[in-house]
Amino acid sequence: MKWRCFFLTMVTVLVGIILNLSPAPGIIGQFRPDVLAMMVIFWCMKTPGFFNVGTSFILGIFMDILLGSVLGCRALGYSIMAYVMVRYSKSLNDSSVFFQSLAVFSVAILSQAASLWSLHIFGGRVTDYHVLLCSLSAAVIWPFFHMIMSALIRYAGLGRILL
Amino acid sequence: MYGSFSQFGGLALSMRLFLAAVVSVTVMVADARFDLFKDWRNWFMDVSTPFIYSAESPSIFLSSAANSFTTKGAYAREIRSLRDNISGRDSGEEAGSFDEELRALKIDITSLRSDILRYQALKRENEHLRALLESPVRFDSRKKVAEILEVDTDPSVRQVIINAGTRDHVYEGQPVVSDEGIVGQVISAGYTISRVILITDSMHQIPVTIAGRDLRAIATGTGGYDELYLDNFSQQSELSDGDLVLTSGLGGKFPEGYPVGRVYVKGGQASGARDYMVRPIVDFSSLRYVLLLWNGESGKKAEKLTPEDYRILGLDAEGRPLEEEGRKK
Numbered sequence: 001m002k003w004r005c006f007f008l009t010m011v012t013v014l015v016g017i018i019l020n021l022s023p024a025p026g027i028i029g030q031f032r033p034d035v036l037a038m039m040v041i042f043w044c045m046k047t048p049g050f051f052n053v054g055t056s057f058i059l060g061i062f063m064d065i066l067l068g069s070v071l072g073c074r075a076l077g078y079s080i081m082a083y084v085m086v087r088y089s090k091s092l093n094d095s096s097v098f099f100q101s102l103a104v105f106s107v108a109i110l111s112q113a114a115s116l117w118s119l120h121i122f123g124g125r126v127t128d129y130h131v132l133l134c135s136l137s138a139a140v141i142w143p144f145f146h147m148i149m150s151a152l153i154r155y156a157g158l159g160r161i162l163l
Numbered sequence: 164m165y166g167s168f169s170q171f172g173g174l175a176l177s178m179r180l181f182l183a184a185v186v187s188v189t190v191m192v193a194d195a196r197f198d199l200f201k202d203w204r205n206w207f208m209d210v211s212t213p214f215i216y217s218a219e220s221p222s223i224f225l226s227s228a229a230n231s232f233t234t235k236g237a238y239a240r241e242i243r244s245l246r247d248n249i250s251g252r253d254s255g256e257e258a259g260s261f262d263e264e265l266r267a268l269k270i271d272i273t274s275l276r277s278d279i280l281r282y283q284a285l286k287r288e289n290e291h292l293r294a295l296l297e298s299p300v301r302f303d304s305r306k307k308v309a310e311i312l313e314v315d316t317d318p319s320v321r322q323v324i325i326n327a328g329t330r331d332h333v334y335e336g337q338p339v340v341s342d343e344g345i346v347g348q349v350i351s352a353g354y355t356i357s358r359v360i361l362i363t364d365s366m367h368q369i370p371v372t373i374a375g376r377d378l379r380a381i382a383t384g385t386g387g388y389d390e391l392y393l394d395n396f397s398q399q400s401e402l403s404d405g406d407l408v409l410t411s412g413l414g415g416k417f418p419e420g421y422p423v424g425r426v427y428v429k430g431g432q433a434s435g436a437r438d439y440m441v442r443p444i445v446d447f448s449s450l451r452y453v454l455l456l457w458n459g460e461s462g463k464k465a466e467k468l469t470p471e472d473y474r475i476l477g478l479d480a481e482g483r484p485l486e487e488e489g490r491k492k
Binding site: 017018029053070075116119122135 | 176177179180183184186187188189190193194195196199207210211214215217218219222312313314315316317318319320322358
């Protein structure tokens with residue numbers, strides 16, 4: 001069972017990475033949510049003992065390598081995100097999907113702010129309002145995202161444990 | 164609720180966050196301030212290769228699906244834009260029928276070939292005259308066309324990824340140009356792909372000169388899409404809008420005389436000092452193909468070159484130019 005969960009996590013994370021890397025046409029690029037961050041949020045909420053700060057940190061570093069930004073800026077953002085989600089995972093799991101959306105929005109903003117603040121210190125040019133839009137769109141698609149992920153978990157036969 | 168997934172033993176949650184924060188800040192300082200991961204960059208590129216290719220494949224699939232619906236009229240327009248590209252001007256005319264445009268393209272190519280013949284004769288003559296004057300002969304550099312891969316990069320950096328790597332003897336610091344002007348330089352080279360930093364990135368500087376003037380300056384990227392600062396030149400010299408900015412070749416990284424952009428003046432004279440900016444000639448948003456350059460100098464320095472590579476570069480086994488030797492005899 002543990003292995004099946006591990007496998008499912010890795011596959012979804014891989015999909016998140018590839019979606020983050022593929023180019024978004026035109027205006028959609030400005031609204032595009034960080035899919036990997038949403039995966040991190042989801043798995044930290046569902047399996048806090050397994051998907052934790054360390055995993056998120058490693059994924060952040062890896063995303064920094066892939067996107068060519070200053071190493072560690074996303075790692076910091078993802079770690080903070082994972083901390084908040086794991087900390088409040090119990091109450092968030094019991095609350096409604098719409099309340100979860102709110103939580104996703106605030107956590108996404110928090111992590112983006114940490115990443116951008118560190119980027120700003122090290123001389124990158126920060127694209128301003130972009131950040132807010134991405135967090136907002138992450139919150140908007142969260143209910144659908146949650147639905148798809150839950151369906152995947154049930155399909156993998158992990159529904160009784162995780163949902 | 165979590166079944167067997169109980170909290171792992173060991174560190175408390177806040178301790179983990181503290182550790183992650185300390186490590187990431189340390190890594191950031193090491194990377195941005197001290198550049199400690201310099202030797203790892205090429206390896207990073209190799210690690211990311213499969214991800215980058217798999218992220219690119221959906222867009223390839225989509226564009227090839229779109230191509231199968233292309234009509235002859237669309238091809239005619241494509242040929243027209245190619246012809247405009249060759250002649251270097253925008254005629255603004257409507258494209259004719261496909262057959263007409265194809266015939267016109269063939270005619271253009273023929274006239275271009277005759278121009279090339281004349282150009283080669285002039286080049287030989289120029290080399291001969293330079294040899295008589297005993298000034299160093301400028302050698303043609305080896306070129307290779309590479310394609311820009313359609314993957315996202317961080318919005319805070321101006322970088323692109325190209326489909327050429329150490330397999331094609333791409334090296335770190337190699338100049339990258341397009342058919343219009345300077346694009347940037349390679350910052351890390353994997354086996355099949357490499358990362359190119361554009362001249363507009365805020366970390367990039369390029370030594371330049373103003374065409375027709377004895378003036379040296381440095382163009383620094385702003386981090387935007389279409390602006391560079393022009394620094395480090397005497398403020399007495401008045402520049403005007405539209406002055407052409409070329410690479411000066413100082414520092415030896417970029418070849419001399421490639422167009423960078425055009426000067427434009429930002430802000431009024433109220434502030435006293437005027438800000439000179441450069442608008443790059445290359446349109447980075449529509450860039451698809453780039454040229455990698457190997458010049459004689461870097462060919463000498465490049466490691467792991469086989470005798471065959473030296474022959475292509477026009478150098479002998481020790482990296483000296485062949486033709487010069489022949490002339491001495």
